[in-house]
Amino acid sequence: MKLIDGKQTAQDLKKDIAVEVADFIRQYGRRPHLAAVLVGEDPASQTYVRNKEKDCKEVGMDSSLYKFPDTITREELISCVQTINDDPEIDGLIVQLPLPDHLDAQEIIETIDPSKDVDGFHPVNVGRMVLGLPSFVSATPAGIADLLEYYKIPTQGKECVIIGRSNIVGKPLANLLSQKGPGGDCTVTLCHSRTKELDKICRRADILIAALGRPGFLKANMVKEGAVVIDVGISRVEDKNTKSGFRLAGDVDFEQVAPRCSYITPVPGGVGPMTRVSLLKNTLKAALKHIK
Numbered sequence: 680m681k682l683i684d685g686k687q688t689a690q691d692l693k694k695d696i697a698v699e700v701a702d703f704i705r706q707y708g709r710r711p712h713l714a715a716v717l718v719g720e721d722p723a724s725q726t727y728v729r730n731k732e733k734d735c736k737e738v739g740m741d742s743s744l745y746k747f748p749d750t751i752t753r754e755e756l757i758s759c760v761q762t763i764n765d766d767p768e769i770d771g772l773i774v775q776l777p778l779p780d781h782l783d784a785q786e787i788i789e790t791i792d793p794s795k796d797v798d799g800f801h802p803v804n805v806g807r808m809v810l811g812l813p814s815f816v817s818a819t820p821a822g823i824a825d826l827l828e829y830y831k832i833p834t835q836g837k838e839c840v841i842i843g844r845s846n847i848v849g850k851p852l853a854n855l856l857s858q859k860g861p862g863g864d865c866t867v868t869l870c871h872s873r874t875k876e877l878d879k880i881c882r883r884a885d886i887l888i889a890a891l892g893r894p895g896f897l898k899a900n901m902v903k904e905g906a907v908v909i910d911v912g913i914s915r916v917e918d919k920n921t922k923s924g925f926r927l928a929g930d931v932d933f934e935q936v937a938p939r940c941s942y943i944t945p946v947p948g949g950v951g952p953m954t955r956v957s958l959l960k961n962t963l964k965a966a967l968k969h970i971k
């Protein structure tokens with residue numbers, strides 16, 4: 680069993696991005712700039728946004744945070760997104776999810792200028808990605824694809840099973856891995872809460888991806904010997920033995936599953952850091968696009 684070290688891979692890729700950012704600054708006299716919009720006090724969202732700002736700094740990009748209380752109205756939030764859309768200094772814009780219940784996340788996403796939608800959540804980008812056209816691919820699927828490439832894990836003709844059909848991970852990932860060409864060409868099965876005989880389907884997988892958000896869900900009896908297992912889950916579970924009172928847990932029962940795998944990602948330190956790198960890559964891509 681080989682552990683896929685997402686943290687180290689992300690560190691390596693960030694070095695390459697930093698070089699490209701330095702080139703960009705030399706050529707165009709300004710830094711690529713990512714704006715994050717954060718509504719409310721959700722601790723996980725606050726951590727994610729803080730990390731994104733830290734990543735930007737590390738590779739030489741600018742970042743700004745637009746922070747609002749969860750009492751913000753739909754009109755105020757849309758107005759903020761439009762202001763960022765119109766700001767020529769800002770290349771990429773993300774609205775951190777989830778949003779409070781009184782706000783319709785889809786409506787807000789659809790107000791983002793697709794050329795600044797570095798999360799790849801806007802229907803224009805999702806549609807273009809499905810068609811295999813140049814687009815912003817959402818960060819987690821892109822990060823997983825990069826991780827498979829970095830570890831030279833072949834995808835062509837492989838059976839790939841994804842558990843979880845979210846708009847952010849499962850659905851785009853199924854599309855990405857079944858695209859024609861390098862990094863794709865998988866035979867993909869997308870499973871969800873209504874899937875029958877899930878265990879049996881999972882045992883078919885050469886590449887098994889758990890993205891359902893249920894800690895420890897994937898057990899050893901669901902994994903074929905020698906499979907590649909990618910754990911997208913990252914849940915906070917109570918743990919009285921830690922200082923914070925919680926720990927981060929993936930969707931895979933790591934202790935049970937790891938011995939059966941050829942490769943496996945840990946949580947934390949697997950997919951998470953790669954997601955953050957994808958956002959940086961998309962922001963640089965947006966900045967280059969805006970220059971042109």
Ligand code: GUN
Pocket residue numbers: 773774775776777798818819847
């Ligand atoms: N919440 C959880 N993951 C993400 C993400 O990739 N982007 C945004 N905007 N919000 C999220």
